[in-house]
Amino acid sequence: MRALRWHGKHDIRCDTVPDPVIEEGRDAIVKVSSCAICGSDLHLFDGFMQTMESGDIMGHEFMGEVVDVGRDNHKLKIGDRVVVPFTIFCGECDQCRRGNFSVCERSNRNRDKADKVFGHTTAGLFGYSHLTGGYPGGQAEFVRVPMADTTHVKIPAGLTDEQVLFLGDIFPTGWQAAANCDIQPEDTVAIWGAGPVGQMTIRSAVLLGARQVIAIDRVPERLAMAQAGGAITINLDEESVLERLKEMTRGKGPEKCIDAVGMESHATRAFDAIYDRVKQAVMLETDRPHVLREMIYVCRPAGTLSVPGVYGGLIDKIPFGASMNKGLTWKMGQTHVNRWTDDLLRRIQDGQIDPSFVITHTVPLQDGPGMYKTFRDKEDGCIKVVLKP
Incomplete structure (x- = not known):
């Protein structure tokens, strides 16, 4: 598959990489239909975040169709359309039970690093350094979603990608x-x-x-x-x-x-x-x-x-x-995404707000590296970039 990868400060490339596979029972594989460049991605682009490694797949704002599910995932099925929150959460630990999903105690697979830097671990995040788990991000054709039975927002029929994509973050x-x-x-x-x-x-x-x-x-x-x-x-x-x-x-x-x-x-x-x-x-x-x-x-x-x-x-x-x-x-703090998404999805359906107003540029995934610079430098009236794999 194709994916946008970080190779150092100001060096994002569209590379060919292996397709993701199911690794754990709660996983799902999502075929990405839309993803976006987020302002916080620019902190990685500009080299300000610790523990990035060359070849890391970027992106944490994405959605698409479920094409495979793990044996223990009973909440999703093949064909479901989902937005994936940028925060990975188990739904079972003390923090998740309180709705504090961005500080999930279990989802950061590099929690020892986070413990040393922050005093306690925070949740695992997609595409946002090895301090938050080193999970491959969503600026790609396919993504493995761990703990996918909780880490998702199921999207009903009748709404476009552009209306709901930003439920995953902004x-x-x-x-x-x-x-x-x-x-x-x-x-x-x-x-x-x-x-x-x-x-x-x-x-x-x-x-x-x-x-x-x-x-x-x-x-x-x-x-x-x-x-x-x-x-x-x-x-x-x-x-x-x-x-x-x-x-x-x-x-x-x-x-x-x-x-x-x-x-x-x-x-x-x-x-x-x-x-x-x-x-x-x-x-x-x-x-x-x-x-x-x-x-x-x-x-x-x-x-x-x-x-x-x-x-x-x-x-x-x-x-x-x-x-x-x-x-x-x-x-x-980082956003407790799923604390808010039921209400926000209803507001979109009711016509109170259409988040697609913020989109100024829609381009193919392979044009993503150039759009990082356009977005960072605020050129061509750029406010929000959507990428289409």
Whole structure:
């Protein structure tokens, strides 16, 4: 089969590799009909995530048709159409029973590595380094799905791939980011980053009833899409984020602040952004936390910071004293995808939202390597790329 593989920083290739096979009783093999490039894939592309190995298959946002099932998998059958969550989960451990699927205690087959780095293991993830299990990803013609009897979202007839593909990651990620804020009708919600996750977060905050949703970015196409989704926009290249947020909240600051950017935040005019780039270049810091600093500073006292953006390692100069003294609540983490998917699938079926709005480019799988650069550099109006094997 053909698959997109990582061969080093900025080196993604479409290679021919062996087809996957059933390895364990709960497995399924899925023939991929659609997959996507996620913003967090760019952290791998740019070489910021630990424990990637040359030849690793990329991708964690995919769906398709079940073509084989293991002997112990009684929930799926050949011909079922499924979206596959990026988090692999057993459904049986203490964390899974609590609905905390992204920290499943059993699915990371490299849990010893994760224990050493994080203190405790997190769930296994598709296509996202050997720290999270080294599982081959979904930017491929076929994928082996371990623990597939739980790790799936079954899709009913009548919905297109484009409507439901993002149930595997960015839609529930945006929803969880907003849900973590416990949005009230009087709240202002400020969202840093209007990429794919930011776009889903904007629409989730609107659906959850925020009084005012503000999106912060610098890319005109992203800001236009955010505005179409109900957000007031701030172009950080043209105006002061701090002053505009103060103006729009009568000096009080937003009650809820969401970081939909993560470790590669950009802020060309800010001193701390220059500082972060220098420290990152000489390996004294892995992630750039400009957005986190700005959120702590502007958030209203007793407010909430929600962090769906991916961070991979160490950050510096976080004003934690300000966060503590302002009484801010932090909520963060990888997405517990299946905690949200029943509700979100119903919302798609009811016409409350069609997540396909975010797609700007659809290309064959073999064109994927070039689209990584287009997506990363925000060229050609690119916001979300769907690949067709």
